[in-house]
Ligand SMILES: NC(=O)c1ccc[n+]([C@@H]2O[C@H](COP(=O)([O-])OP(=O)(O)OC[C@H]3O[C@@H](n4cnc5c(N)ncnc54)[C@H](O)[C@@H]3O)[C@@H](O)[C@H]2O)c1
């Protein structure tokens with residue numbers, strides 16, 4: 279019997295910032311090269327419309343094939359079509375890749391609710407958490423799943439967008455609860471962007487979200503100590519990973535500790551703590567205590583948005599409400615420093631007195 283012909287899968291990318299554009303470059307290139315007929319040859323990308331040099335950003339992308347604001351200097355394949363209306367961008371898609379800053383996810387999902395294909399699935403590339411009310415904390419993939427009534431996996435990894443877009447070798451992690459993840463791997467993997475497929479969605483996503491707090495802490499050390507701070511920064515990274523694991527195991531039980539050994543775990547903490555935007559702005563914040571993070575973000579990132587301070591605040595709200603702040607001194611200190619409630623140097627006190635140093639048996 280002849281095998282059943284299935285229609286090519288349509289892909290939509292919901293977001294077009296630095297990472298959204300880098301991933302569009304990869305996915306657009308893969309569908310252009312696909313000779314199996316698995317994927318439709320057009321990838322629709324939702325662009326939050328704005329004027330750049332007197333022109334609409336969608337028009338620039340569709341004419342010049344470059345997102346000149348968020349990924350300048352990198353061409354996008356002609357398979358990628360910018361669409362200013364999110365409902366229009368998503369309506370026919372079988373595979374939806376969400377890649378917007380986490381603060382916009384709820385309202386975007388509300389707009390999309392009831393408008394997408396019921397058989398569609400989603401992949402969240404969003405690094406952040408959902409904080410619906412004080413005392414509650416949840417996964418962005420669950421927000422998408424519940425708002426749209428579809429399955430949602432995650433892609434998290436050591437993936438600084440500019441390096442990925444430049445084609446430098448890296449790894450990433452896709453976590454999906456069922457085999458649907460393999461279609462996403464086929465759409466995303468290239469010889470220099472290697473995908474590992476796992477099924478631990480919660481811990482993969484928590485890694486991606488919480489590492490932004492740790493990377494911000496690492497940047498504070500850079501700003502305070504500069505080149506003398508290598509060992510101190512390593513301590514922030516190690517203690518930060520311990521808090522990430524502790525947070526995941528206490529509040530999202532059921533995941534696997536080894537997920538933190540995937541690209542989404544330790545590797546992402548490392549690359550973000552050396553080459554990420556959270557690190558960069560945190561270093562400037564520590565060196566310029568008169569400025570606010572919002573000022574520095576605007577001055578240094580040209581419209582790109584930090585996820586670390588917001589995630590630190592959401593996590594802190596949850597920990598405070600549940601009276602667990604003291605169990606996460608690094609997360610708590612980063613939040614208090616962002617809010618200017620304590621000086622940057624107080625981070626060092628938290629490291630000195632951290633419970634991980636008391637946990638060892640005395641000899
Ligand atoms: N940039 C990276 O290196 C990188 C890598 C991996 C994961 N991520 C994650 O991907 C997600 C998206 O980050 P990014 O780097 O693509 O974005 P970005 O910070 O580069 O850009 C900000 C984006 O937000 C859009 N925007 C502004 N106001 C908006 C609104 N009201 N509604 C919807 N969109 C609005 C802008 O148009 C722009 O596309 C984040 O969770 C981030 O942590 C980023």
Ligand SMILES: O=P(O)(O)OC[C@H](O)CO
Pocket residue numbers: 405435436437438439490493546549550553554555556557584585
């Ligand atoms: O630039 P950051 O700090 O938002 O981090 C970027 C990516 O998450 C790195 O994997």
